[in-house]
Amino acid sequence: MSTALNRQVLVLNRLWQPVNLCSARRAITLVFLGHAQVVGTDAEDQYFTHDLDSWIQHSSSSRSERAVIRSITQCFRIPEIIVLAMFDRLPKKQVKFSRENIYRRDRYACQYCGENFEPKDLNLDHVVPRDKGGRTTWENVVASCIPCNTRKANKLPQEAKMFPQRDPRPPSWRPLFSTTERPLPCDSWGQFIDLKESEVLLTE
């Protein structure tokens, strides 16, 4: 039973966007507290939400392989997906400032020559060099290939005559949950997280 309670459950926010994974134990607690509903599928693979009572009913009527918790009178099927009912954490999250996220924002293209590179062949470049007061922020750091980075060195864009192709800004996409794990632990997750990276980028 403890293994079943440690299974991963996909957490959706109120907009049905994936935000997290949690343990089945945590998911069940959220459902018991009324903070989340279970997302289940019917025979036609339509998605339905269930509160606690309706999920208990569904658990005893359906003949799924999915693990259940049983008491003497009831059984409670371990959910695969829950949707948060009370709050929506997504808008509060910001994209973490990191090397990987700068590369993603710049679409793995050197912002000086415009060529695409593997992450290992990219570098971070301070548009205004640090020794000239440039800060390490979304607005002053861009992806650069190593030759361009070397050529620009610690010169200002005007001095090097090298300007970023796109004005560096904080990304407008949001940090939706995604996983590289394939196959997905549950088929039912596919509807929500089988996004290619480019589709996670919202319009700019």
Ligand SMILES: [Zn+2]
């Ligand atoms: Zn370059």
